[in-house]
Amino acid sequence: SHELTQPPSVSVSPGQTASITCSGDKLGHQFSFWYQQKPGQSPVLVIYRDNRRPSGIPERFSGSSSGNTATLTISGTQAMDEADYYCQAWDSSTAVFGGGTKLTVL
Amino acid sequence: QVQLVQSGAEVKEPGASVKVSCKASGYIFTTYGINWVRQAPGQGLEWVGWISPYNGNTNYAQNLQDRVTMTTDSSTSTANMELRSLRSDDTAVYYCARGRNYDSFDYWGQGTLVTVSS
Numbered sequence A: 001s002h003e004l005t006q007p008p009s010v011s012v013s014p015g016q017t018a019s020i021t022c023s024g025d026k027l028g029h030q031f032s033f034w035y036q037q038k039p040g041q042s043p044v045l046v047i048y049r050d051n052r053r054p055s056g057i058p059e060r061f062s063g064s065s066s067g068n069t070a071t072l073t074i075s076g077t078q079a080m081d082e083a084d085y086y087c088q089a090w091d092s093s094t095a096v097f098g099g100g101t102k103l104t105v106l
Numbered sequence B: 001q002v003q004l005v006q007s008g009a010e011v012k013e014p015g016a017s018v019k020v021s022c023k024a025s026g027y028i029f030t031t032y033g034i035n036w037v038r039q040a041p042g043q044g045l046e047w048v049g050w051i052s053p054y055n056g057n058t059n060y061a062q063n064l065q066d067r068v069t070m071t072t073d074s075s076t077s078t079a080n081m082e083l084r085s086l087r088s089d090d091t092a093v094y095y096c097a098r099g100r101n102y103d104s105f106d107y108w109g110q111g112t113l114v115t116v117s118s
Helices: none
Strands: A009-012 A018-023 A033-037 A044-047 A061-066 A069-074 A083-091 A094-097 A101-105 B003-006 B010-012 B018-025 B033-039 B045-051 B058-060 B068-073 B078-083 B092-099 B112-116
Touching: A009 A018, A018 A083, A018 A101, A044 A061, A069 A083, A094 B033, A094 B045, B003 B092, B010 B018, B018 B033, B018 B092, B018 B112, B033 B068, B045 B068, B045 B078, B045 B092, B058 B068, B078 B092
Parallel strands: A009 A101, B010 B112
Antiparallel strands: A018 A069, A033 A044, A033 A083, A061 A069, A083 A094, A083 A101, B003 B018, B018 B078, B033 B045, B033 B092, B045 B058, B068 B078, B092 B112
């Protein structure tokens, strides 16, 4: 089965750059997607197809993918970016999510 | 604007069935699939399955395929997910999310809490 591995937690100071990684054997052959989820809220798509940003998502969110690792980067992190982040990919008609990364801004 | 509005919270006993609905608006219903994703308390996201309102094609998560059925009603732009033989570990918030096959989940419903308890 396809598994996606994320670090459980990442900490960043306000104004600094946060990077969240997602590793999986098949990421090199599949697009990666990223979702932000704040407590008590539904997930929100922040990056699709590795590096594309939906309308309404701030420019400080970017994505990249190389080899078997996808990376979500938040430049100039703000307090409002504190949330759980999930990567996601497709494998043989099955959607797979990473375990999630809690981003703490302190 | 695109909206997905889900039915209300449910409490079920073990062994029962639950049906959660998701009413779409703001776009042509048959042009996008509907995914279902669940999240157990304090846990991560788990994909349940996908249905195409265009032709009714479905893909279900392997661990749930024997107990889940997804349907759509194009006349009301509504997607439904039924889960049978409920167990305590099915307790979760169930989300519907718009998305084409192999693509992103770009709009999400507000979630429906399903509690399985005797």
